[in-house]
Amino acid sequence: MTIALKNLVSETGRLVTSLIGVAFASLLVLVMSGIYIGTIGQVTTYIDNTPASVWVAQPGVTQMFRSVSWLPADTARSVAAVDGVTSASPLLGVPSSFDHDGSHTAYYLVGYDLGAAGGPWELTEGRPIRSGGETVMDAVLAAKNDVGVGDVVRLVDRDFTVVGLSDETAAVGNFYAFVTLADAAQLLRASGRISYVLATAATGLAPETLAQRIEEQVPTVDALTASEFADNSRSIVISMVGRPLLAMILIGLLVGIALISLTVLSMTQEQMRDFGVLRAIGVRPGQLVVTVVVQALVLAVVGYVIGAGATFGVRSLIKGRLGDVTVSVPPWLLAAMAATTLLMAILGSLLPVRRVSALDPALAFRR
Amino acid sequence: MTVNSVTNPSPNPVRGGACPVCETPIGHHGALCSSCRRPLPAIDAGPVLEVSDLEHTYGSGPTAVHALRGMSLRVQPGEVVLVVGPSGGGKTTALLSMGLLLTPSSGTVNHSGVETRAMTERQRSRQRLLGIGFVFQQFNLLEALTALENVTLPLRYAGVRTAPATARATRLLDDLGLAHRATSRPRELSGGEKQRVAVARALALAPRLILADEPTANLDSASGHQVAEHLVRAARHQRSGVVVVTHDTRLADAADRVLLLEDGRLRESSPSDPAGTRR
Ligand SMILES: Nc1ncnc2c1ncn2[C@@H]1O[C@H](COP(=O)(O)OP(=O)(O)O)[C@@H](O)[C@H]1O
Numbered sequence: 278m279t280i281a282l283k284n285l286v287s288e289t290g291r292l293v294t295s296l297i298g299v300a301f302a303s304l305l306v307l308v309m310s311g312i313y314i315g316t317i318g319q320v321t322t323y324i325d326n327t328p329a330s331v332w333v334a335q336p337g338v339t340q341m342f343r344s345v346s347w348l349p350a351d352t353a354r355s356v357a358a359v360d361g362v363t364s365a366s367p368l369l370g371v372p373s374s375f376d377h378d379g380s381h382t383a384y385y386l387v388g389y390d391l392g393a394a395g396g397p398w399e400l401t402e403g404r405p406i407r408s409g410g411e412t413v414m415d416a417v418l419a420a421k422n423d424v425g426v427g428d429v430v431r432l433v434d435r436d437f438t439v440v441g442l443s444d445e446t447a448a449v450g451n452f453y454a455f456v457t458l459a460d461a462a463q464l465l466r467a468s469g470r471i472s473y474v475l476a477t478a479a480t481g482l483a484p485e486t487l488a489q490r491i492e493e494q495v496p497t498v499d500a501l502t503a504s505e506f507a508d509n510s511r512s513i514v515i516s517m518v519g520r521p522l523l524a525m526i527l528i529g530l531l532v533g534i535a536l537i538s539l540t541v542l543s544m545t546q547e548q549m550r551d552f553g554v555l556r557a558i559g560v561r562p563g564q565l566v567v568t569v570v571v572q573a574l575v576l577a578v579v580g581y582v583i584g585a586g587a588t589f590g591v592r593s594l595i596k597g598r599l600g601d602v603t604v605s606v607p608p609w610l611l612a613a614m615a616a617t618t619l620l621m622a623i624l625g626s627l628l629p630v631r632r633v634s635a636l637d638p639a640l641a642f643r644r
Numbered sequence: 645m646t647v648n649s650v651t652n653p654s655p656n657p658v659r660g661g662a663c664p665v666c667e668t669p670i671g672h673h674g675a676l677c678s679s680c681r682r683p684l685p686a687i688d689a690g691p692v693l694e695v696s697d698l699e700h701t702y703g704s705g706p707t708a709v710h711a712l713r714g715m716s717l718r719v720q721p722g723e724v725v726l727v728v729g730p731s732g733g734g735k736t737t738a739l740l741s742m743g744l745l746l747t748p749s750s751g752t753v754n755h756s757g758v759e760t761r762a763m764t765e766r767q768r769s770r771q772r773l774l775g776i777g778f779v780f781q782q783f784n785l786l787e788a789l790t791a792l793e794n795v796t797l798p799l800r801y802a803g804v805r806t807a808p809a810t811a812r813a814t815r816l817l818d819d820l821g822l823a824h825r826a827t828s829r830p831r832e833l834s835g836g837e838k839q840r841v842a843v844a845r846a847l848a849l850a851p852r853l854i855l856a857d858e859p860t861a862n863l864d865s866a867s868g869h870q871v872a873e874h875l876v877r878a879a880r881h882q883r884s885g886v887v888v889v890t891h892d893t894r895l896a897d898a899a900d901r902v903l904l905l906e907d908g909r910l911r912e913s914s915p916s917d918p919a920g921t922r923r
């Protein structure tokens with residue numbers, strides 16, 4: 278045990294290189310996984326934060342990002358008439374492109390009824406929309422384009438005054454900007470049409486029951502519970518960005534296994550001579566195996582702690598630079614990664630352990 | 645730490661009735677020392693080593709090398725035997741056989757009266773750790789450890805408690821004139837100092853047998869003599885039997901007996917004519 282530690286610290290250069298290797302591998306996997314988890318948690322931020330039990334959409338529309346929903350404007354009134362609906366808010370929303378000073382950013386334009394649900398829920402600056410010609414846009418989108426409260430921006434083909442900046446309305450390349458329902462209808466040439474109706478259920482009424490009732494009583498609409506709608510929307514995003522992220526996590530894991538294995542292997546290779554001597558003077562192979570494994574584990578634990586610490590640094594760095602990318606590092610991820618690192622260390626010591634066990638102690642006399 | 649050890653060394657201070665490591669008086673053999681936890685040998689009398697009709701052949705067929713062709717040797721406690729012979733004469737092969745690091749083709753190796761051929765690998769390891777001290781030509785110290793830690797190593801692997809192990813190692817380094825080098829690492833030591841640390845390591849558990857292969861080959865003649873003197877004096881002091889194999893006939897003065905190993909056979913040789921020129 279003590280031998281393992283002494284061996285580790287005796288060569289500072291080697292120790293530092295090894296620790297950097299393990300720390301980097303942990304960091305890589307943690308950040309990638311954190312982005313994945315953060316993205317999954319964040320893409321449905323609008324659905325999650327908007328008070329609605331049921332989303333009413335054009336038949337066949339099951340999610341928000343890869344389809345455009347159109348409903349007759351009077352659908353809101355029909356939904357409101359359904360027994361158990363306490364409020365029905367009309368919404369006009371389509372994906373669009375924000376063109377400003379020559380740069381283009383994808384965003385989601387939301388037109389909402391000022392007296393109903395569907396608007397921004399949290400402002401970092403400014404005030405909510407009070408009348409037409411005003412917009413509240415996502416703070417990250419605004420910062421990216423160097424736009425502030427009081428500036429005039431062009432949405433589709435009309436100028437709007439930015440009166441407020443909204444928080445929690447950015448999700449990996451998907452930002453939100455809000456205008457009044459009437460302005461949106463004009464911008465989208467959609468007079469007499471809306472996209473969705475957000476219905477809230479009376480207390481004690483299950484969203485599923487309400488959705489079913491709405492589909493029965495309002496012709497030619499689909500009604501999905503908010504959680505169903507959020508799940509569908511999340512899946513569509515995962516199917517788009519999930520695969521490359523998962524591939525990077527996998528690559529990070531492989532790099533990590535390789536780094537830890539190589540580190541443990543080269544470290545034990547340098548100690549093979551010592552191990553031969555110890556075998557000669559009567560130390561059992563099993564005791565040397567303990568030394569090898571303890572070295573690997575100490576390396577893994579210390580390297581992991583450094584890597585995990587650095588992850589939080591990288592997280593705030595990303596938050597500062599890319600406001601729409603959230604690196605979410607929940608405790609279970611930290612625990613899972615710690616366990617993985619330990620596993621990698623044990624796997625990495627398998628080959629050295631075999632070499633140590635097979636050592637011929639007589640070699641200590643044959644040099 | 646016991647008091648009598650340093651201040652008043654008796655002629656036979658550690659064998660019989662005292663723990664060889666911490667010198668606490670012991671009632672019976674065969675268990676752990678109650679003070680330092682060194683495992684105590686069951687047998688502590690009779691010849692330390694008895695080798696008879698040792699033969700060993702490397703390989704087979706026309707390329708076979710007959711390294712040993714019938715070698716016999718008996719070593720008593722406290723006796724220092726020097727085995728000299730030309731390079732390739734089978735010295736290392738003999739030492740490996742005696743040190744349970746190689747199973748000879750035929751013949752017997754008895755340690756303190758116990759036949760070793762039937763021992764399991766685990767028992768051999770244990771016998772090497774507790775019953776034999778090794779000194780190598782290349783010193784073979786662990787570079788990551790200080791001199792003191794190198795000497796403490798076998799004690800710790802044998803389960804001796806930290807405090808008595810450190811006390812024992814400190815005392816040995818002191819005896820070998822290395823007190824000021826205790827915290828030095830091998831790379832800071834001269835060749836002679838390194839080999840004296842290695843000797844202290846071999847002595848640490850007070851094994852009944854010490855085996856040294858060319859211990860002076862990498863040293864200049866002055867430090868070679870110094871190492872040999874230290875080894876012989878300390879081994880006699882703790883009643884360990886010593887076998888030194890070497891082609892360095894200058895070490896003959898220090899030995900009780902000098903034997904010549906040539907062509908795999910052992911012959912008596914007088915200390916005054918170690919190379920066996922007067923046949
Ligand atoms: N592993 C081995 N395989 C084949 N031959 C060996 C091996 N080890 C030693 N020998 C041969 O056995 C003979 C005795 O070697 P060794 O015991 O090392 O002698 P010494 O130590 O006296 O130089 C030499 O001829 C040597 O080449």
Ligand SMILES: [Mg+2]
Nearest residue numbers: 735736737857
């Ligand atoms: Mg040799």
Ligand SMILES: [Zn+2]
Nearest residue numbers: 663666677680
């Ligand atoms: Zn004791």
